[in-house]
Amino acid sequence: MKQAWMAMALPMLLLAPGVAAQDAASEATRAAQAELAKRLPLDDPKDFENASRGKIAEITDGLITGKDGHIVWDRRAYAFLNADKAPDTVNPSLWRQARLNAIHGLFEVVPDKIWQVRGYDISVMTIIRGDTGWIVVDPLLSEESAAAGWKLFADSVEAKSGERPIRAVIFSHSHSDHFGGVGGIVTPEQVAKEHIRIIAPHGFSEEATAENVLAGGAMGRRALYMFGAILAPGPTGQVDTGLGPKLSSGTIGYMEPTETVPAKGATLTVDGLTMDFMDAGGTEAPAEMVFYIPAYKALHTTEVVTHNLHNILTLRGAQVRDALRWSKVIDAMLLKWGGQAEVAMGSHHWPTWGAGEVKTLLTHQRDAYRYVHDRTLFLANRGATLHELADQTAEAPVQARDFSTRDYYGTLNHDMKATYQRYFGWWDGNPANFNPLPPEQSAPRYVALAGGADKLRAAGKAAIAAGEYRWAAELLNKLVFAEPDDEDARAALASAYDQLGYQAESGAWRNYYLAAAASLRGTEVAAATSNGQSRSFISAIPTSVFFDALATRFDAARGSALNGVFQFVLPDSDEAVAVVVEGGVEFPRYGVTDAAPTATITVDRKTLDDVMLGQAQFSALMQSGAIRIDGDRAAFLSWFALHPRADPRFNIVVP
Structure with a gap:
C-alpha cells in the first residue's frame, strides 16, 4: 500500500550527456522469460473477458487534469501495452497483468445495480444503487481522479436513469488510496446537510492518518x-505495479467517519439495502472490513482478496502483516458466503462472476496465504533461516494454476521472509550476523580481500556474462559501497539490476530494481508532480501523533545536555501537550499541563496545520504573534533548533 506521501513521476526520461542507457535483455533473461511463458497459460482469455465485461464508457486517453492544469492521470504514455506479446525486457506474466490493469473505464458489474470505475488510479471505486440514491465504496486516492470517475458515471448512468444523491460512502480500510479522493465526490457541507453516512471499520480514524506519519x-x-x-x-x-497501473498524483483528502463497524461485524441497512459486514482488521490493513449484499448476491472483498498475491511486508516498509490471520479471514468469507455470492469484486482489479468461480477464487487465495505462513514455519522449525527458507521454496501449487495468486505485487519470497521476521525478527540466529559491520566499513575490506577493485569488478562482470545476476549484484554492490565514484562499477551493477528487473514477475520488484539502476546511472525521472495532502487530511492527524513525529526529529547527539519542559497550549482545539526533554530524549505527554514549564507556547492547532502544509513558517509566525511564547524564550528557541528536517532524497543504492 500506498499512502499520502507517494509520488508519481511524469513520463519523460532525461539522459545526461555521456550517461549509458539501459541494457537490452540478455540471452539469460530471454531464456528465463521464454521458460516462464512456456509453463503458464498466458493465452487464457478469461481474465481479459472479465476485465472488459460490462464496459459502458471511458475517459478519453485516460487523461485527468487538476484545476490548475497539472496532470493527475495519463495513460497515453502506456500505449506500448497494446502489444499482445511481451517484449524481452518485461516478464511475460507481469506483461499480462499490466495489460489487464490498463483496461480502463466505467463497468457495470451487476445489471442496473453495481458499477465500478477502474483504471484511473491504483485502486477501484465501486458505486451501488440503494433505494433512493448511491452508495460509493472506496473513492480512490486523489480527489481529482474520484471527481473524474464520478463525472463519467453521472454522464453515463445518471444521464439515462435520472440524477440521484449520494446517500453513503464506505471506506473499506485505512489506506489512503481508498479514502483520499472522498472530497472529489462529496463536500463536508454536503455530508452534514444531507446526512450522508460515512461508514468505516473500527479503528479507522486512528490508522488512516497516522500509519506513516512517524516513518x-x-x-x-x-x-x-x-x-x-x-x-x-x-x-x-x-x-x-501489479496491484494497479500506478498512483495518481492529485490531492489527498480525508473525512471523519460518521459511524464505524465493530470488531464483531454488523448487518447494516444502508439506503434500504441490507449489507453484512465482516471485520478483516490485521490482514492487509490494521483497520479493514469486507461485506456482502444479499439482494445483489455480491461480495466486496476489499483488499483482502485481489488478483495477485499481496504483501505481508511491503518494499516501502510497514508493520509486518499476519499471513495466518489473512488466510483465516478469507476462509470465514468462504464459509459464510461461498456458494451464495455470484460475483466477487475488490478494491483493486476486476470482478469474478459465477458462484463456483467465486468459491474457487476465495479457496485459492486462502491457500496461498496459508502456504506462505505454514511453509515458513515448517522450514524455520527445521533450522532454515530467513534467506534460506525463501530461496529453497518453490511456488505454491496453486500459483501454477491460478493467475490471481501469482507474485504480481507481493511475492512468495518476500512474504516468507516477512513471516519469518514476524516470528523471529530480522536476525537469523547466527552470531556472526548479530552485529555485522555497516556496508561502508565492510565493503573496502571485501575489495581488498578480492585483490583490489579491478579483480572484484572483473568478477562481477563475469557473473553478469554467466547470467548470475544476483551474485553479480552482491559482488558489485560491495565495490560501489567501497568506491562510489567508480563509474564502471556503478554501470556494471546497474546492468545486473536491469536484468533482475526485466525478469521480475512482481511489478514492485521490477520497479525497485530498475529504479536502483536509474539511480546508479543518474537517469532518474524527477517527480514533477506529487500527491498533495489537503487541509482535511492534515487536520485529521491526531495532535498526539504530530508531537510523536516531532520527537523523531530531535537531534539527541546535539541536545543531550538540554533539559526542560515545553508546554504547548492549543486554544482552538482545547488541547495541551507537555514536551519533556532530558538526557537526549524528547517525550511528549499529550493532555498534560506542567505546573512549572520552562516555556509555554500558545498556538492554534490550525496554525500548526498551516506549517505542515507549507503555508507558513514557524519563525515568521513567532514574529507576527500567531505563536506566543511565555517563559524562557531562548531555551525554547534552542530546543526548537534541534529538530532539523531530514533530506527526503537520501541515498539508497550508494553510500
Missing part, C-alpha cells in the same frame, strides 16, 4: 523505488 520520510523515499515513480513508462521502465 513517512523513509517510507516515502523507498516508495519512489517500489512504485517506479523515478522511472519513465516503457518496455524498459515502469509498466505496472
Whole structure:
C-alpha cells in the first residue's frame, strides 16, 4: 500500500550527456522469460473477458487534469501495452497483468445495480444503487481522479436513469488510496446537510492518518523505488505495479467517519439495502472490513482478496502483516458466503462472476496465504533461516494454476521472509550476523580481500556474462559501497539490476530494481508532480501523533545536555501537550499541563496545520504573534533548533 506521501513521476526520461542507457535483455533473461511463458497459460482469455465485461464508457486517453492544469492521470504514455506479446525486457506474466490493469473505464458489474470505475488510479471505486440514491465504496486516492470517475458515471448512468444523491460512502480500510479522493465526490457541507453516512471499520480514524506519519520520510523515499515513480513508462521502465497501473498524483483528502463497524461485524441497512459486514482488521490493513449484499448476491472483498498475491511486508516498509490471520479471514468469507455470492469484486482489479468461480477464487487465495505462513514455519522449525527458507521454496501449487495468486505485487519470497521476521525478527540466529559491520566499513575490506577493485569488478562482470545476476549484484554492490565514484562499477551493477528487473514477475520488484539502476546511472525521472495532502487530511492527524513525529526529529547527539519542559497550549482545539526533554530524549505527554514549564507556547492547532502544509513558517509566525511564547524564550528557541528536517532524497543504492 500506498499512502499520502507517494509520488508519481511524469513520463519523460532525461539522459545526461555521456550517461549509458539501459541494457537490452540478455540471452539469460530471454531464456528465463521464454521458460516462464512456456509453463503458464498466458493465452487464457478469461481474465481479459472479465476485465472488459460490462464496459459502458471511458475517459478519453485516460487523461485527468487538476484545476490548475497539472496532470493527475495519463495513460497515453502506456500505449506500448497494446502489444499482445511481451517484449524481452518485461516478464511475460507481469506483461499480462499490466495489460489487464490498463483496461480502463466505467463497468457495470451487476445489471442496473453495481458499477465500478477502474483504471484511473491504483485502486477501484465501486458505486451501488440503494433505494433512493448511491452508495460509493472506496473513492480512490486523489480527489481529482474520484471527481473524474464520478463525472463519467453521472454522464453515463445518471444521464439515462435520472440524477440521484449520494446517500453513503464506505471506506473499506485505512489506506489512503481508498479514502483520499472522498472530497472529489462529496463536500463536508454536503455530508452534514444531507446526512450522508460515512461508514468505516473500527479503528479507522486512528490508522488512516497516522500509519506513516512517524516513518513517512523513509517510507516515502523507498516508495519512489517500489512504485517506479523515478522511472519513465516503457518496455524498459515502469509498466505496472501489479496491484494497479500506478498512483495518481492529485490531492489527498480525508473525512471523519460518521459511524464505524465493530470488531464483531454488523448487518447494516444502508439506503434500504441490507449489507453484512465482516471485520478483516490485521490482514492487509490494521483497520479493514469486507461485506456482502444479499439482494445483489455480491461480495466486496476489499483488499483482502485481489488478483495477485499481496504483501505481508511491503518494499516501502510497514508493520509486518499476519499471513495466518489473512488466510483465516478469507476462509470465514468462504464459509459464510461461498456458494451464495455470484460475483466477487475488490478494491483493486476486476470482478469474478459465477458462484463456483467465486468459491474457487476465495479457496485459492486462502491457500496461498496459508502456504506462505505454514511453509515458513515448517522450514524455520527445521533450522532454515530467513534467506534460506525463501530461496529453497518453490511456488505454491496453486500459483501454477491460478493467475490471481501469482507474485504480481507481493511475492512468495518476500512474504516468507516477512513471516519469518514476524516470528523471529530480522536476525537469523547466527552470531556472526548479530552485529555485522555497516556496508561502508565492510565493503573496502571485501575489495581488498578480492585483490583490489579491478579483480572484484572483473568478477562481477563475469557473473553478469554467466547470467548470475544476483551474485553479480552482491559482488558489485560491495565495490560501489567501497568506491562510489567508480563509474564502471556503478554501470556494471546497474546492468545486473536491469536484468533482475526485466525478469521480475512482481511489478514492485521490477520497479525497485530498475529504479536502483536509474539511480546508479543518474537517469532518474524527477517527480514533477506529487500527491498533495489537503487541509482535511492534515487536520485529521491526531495532535498526539504530530508531537510523536516531532520527537523523531530531535537531534539527541546535539541536545543531550538540554533539559526542560515545553508546554504547548492549543486554544482552538482545547488541547495541551507537555514536551519533556532530558538526557537526549524528547517525550511528549499529550493532555498534560506542567505546573512549572520552562516555556509555554500558545498556538492554534490550525496554525500548526498551516506549517505542515507549507503555508507558513514557524519563525515568521513567532514574529507576527500567531505563536506566543511565555517563559524562557531562548531555551525554547534552542530546543526548537534541534529538530532539523531530514533530506527526503537520501541515498539508497550508494553510500
